Amino acid sequence: MSRLILSRRRLLHSGLTAAAALPLAGCDSFDFLRERSNPVRRFLMSANGLTYRAQRLLQSADQLATEFSASDIRQGQKPNGSVNPDTPEYLSLKQTNFADYVLEVDGLVERPMRFPLDAIRNMPARTQITRHDCVEGWSTIAKWHGVPLKLILDQVGIRPAARYVMFHCFDAPTKSLSGLDFYYESIDLIDARHPQTILAYAMNDTPLPVAHGAPLRVRVERQLGYKMAKYIRRIELISDFSQFRDGQGSYWADRGYEWYAGI
Amino acid sequence: MDRQRQGRLIRRQRPATRITHWIWAICLFFLLLSGLQIFNAHPALYLGNESGFAYDNEIFSFEGFPSWLTIPSTRDLATGRVVHFFFAWLFVANLLLWLAASLRNRHLRKDLIPSRRDIEALPQDIRDHARLHLVHSVRYSPLQKLAYGGVLFVLFPLIILTGLSMSPGMNAVMPWFPELFGGRQTARTIHFAVMVLFVAFFAVHMAMILLAGPLNELRSIITGRYRLSPRTPRLEQTHV
Numbered sequence: 001m002s003r004l005i006l007s008r009r010r011l012l013h014s015g016l017t018a019a020a021a022l023p024l025a026g027c028d029s030f031d032f033l034r035e036r037s038n039p040v041r042r043f044l045m046s047a048n049g050l051t052y053r054a055q056r057l058l059q060s061a062d063q064l065a066t067e068f069s070a071s072d073i074r075q076g077q078k079p080n081g082s083v084n085p086d087t088p089e090y091l092s093l094k095q096t097n098f099a100d101y102v103l104e105v106d107g108l109v110e111r112p113m114r115f116p117l118d119a120i121r122n123m124p125a126r127t128q129i130t131r132h133d134c135v136e137g138w139s140t141i142a143k144w145h146g147v148p149l150k151l152i153l154d155q156v157g158i159r160p161a162a163r164y165v166m167f168h169c170f171d172a173p174t175k176s177l178s179g180l181d182f183y184y185e186s187i188d189l190i191d192a193r194h195p196q197t198i199l200a201y202a203m204n205d206t207p208l209p210v211a212h213g214a215p216l217r218v219r220v221e222r223q224l225g226y227k228m229a230k231y232i233r234r235i236e237l238i239s240d241f242s243q244f245r246d247g248q249g250s251y252w253a254d255r256g257y258e259w260y261a262g263i
Numbered sequence: 264m265d266r267q268r269q270g271r272l273i274r275r276q277r278p279a280t281r282i283t284h285w286i287w288a289i290c291l292f293f294l295l296l297s298g299l300q301i302f303n304a305h306p307a308l309y310l311g312n313e314s315g316f317a318y319d320n321e322i323f324s325f326e327g328f329p330s331w332l333t334i335p336s337t338r339d340l341a342t343g344r345v346v347h348f349f350f351a352w353l354f355v356a357n358l359l360l361w362l363a364a365s366l367r368n369r370h371l372r373k374d375l376i377p378s379r380r381d382i383e384a385l386p387q388d389i390r391d392h393a394r395l396h397l398v399h400s401v402r403y404s405p406l407q408k409l410a411y412g413g414v415l416f417v418l419f420p421l422i423i424l425t426g427l428s429m430s431p432g433m434n435a436v437m438p439w440f441p442e443l444f445g446g447r448q449t450a451r452t453i454h455f456a457v458m459v460l461f462v463a464f465f466a467v468h469m470a471m472i473l474l475a476g477p478l479n480e481l482r483s484i485i486t487g488r489y490r491l492s493p494r495t496p497r498l499e500q501t502h503v
Binding site: 055141 | 301302305307309312313314315316317318331334336337339340342344345348352429430431435436438447448451
């Protein structure tokens, strides 16, 4: 009996202590971490550099993402992000079904070049059935068909100073004071030369639909979906992305997401 | 309480055990609440490699966790990921540190791996716990060993491996990895389920601390000192 009373008193006392500590769990206490320039956030973000280096250490350069079989395609690809760009330049290209589309490749290259869509379609192509993993958490499997980016890069010749491939896009998901915020994305040369990194112009055996980035979208199969820029206008070889927009190397990286999205 | 009736004060928890325990506590706090933020970006769970949009392989979905349960409190997947991956690295580093220390100081062999004697004592220990008759012994009781061992050797590896199974970069390194769990989306579902088990463990852990005497229990995991039940034999535990 005395033991019971004791544990009841203990319970009461400890319960009160626990209740007093509860407001600590109110998570707006950590909302300062949302500030892009907060030093604690910047420190936490350094873990992404560790992830990048660790994964590059473990991966061999040509190690492939899992490829699936045709029977694994059980649904259409889920459209996400921009699905119908309305910038004048894009609308006029779309009107003629991208017949006048020309991909510009320049920057730190030996020979800046312009590739009409037909020329790209006539280059050797690769087909792959892969799983698209969105940063939101969902996955879908689809068949992608296009020219390996490496073949394009071999034609223009990468200058030694180049470290990244930057994709400039037609779509502008948001507007800001400085005008339209065009989508852009960058990858390192390891991913750029990876055999599965293709400029896709077909998906599930049909020409790439507008909702999925027509006429060209890049596939970067060892990273999350937001790295796979759609509506590619121009490809630029660069040594450093700090002078582009907010300097984080991509539309979403400027908005607080990791530049390296292998996780 | 009468001094005469108190048990001896012993050094129970080693510094490595105490330090890693609290680093885990901090890690799991941030991992849980940032994890719920990440989950809210797509609050549905599936079985297989894909998320079925045109067919049904969904096993659970709801409108998402309330803002007071997420870090940060507003919808902010980017910040949730920053917090989650930082503490995921710390969590794994801490596990390795704990493993190295526990092999070296024999915490693993002496305190955690159940012996034949533990198995024999298990039914009695279950009866004791059911009657809330909690004995403060030199060593963990059989049920404690099972609970801590389950967390350390089953739940910890499982949550790390299912987490890595969601990484497209790691999938390229180990393609069989997500398949081991039944596909990326199943791995995500298991990751979530293990989180629920952690929360359940935490609830029982807190309840047991309150029932067993929170001051003594907290002291042992902060300072290492622990007061035994009266008349506890010097060397090995017995169940009174």
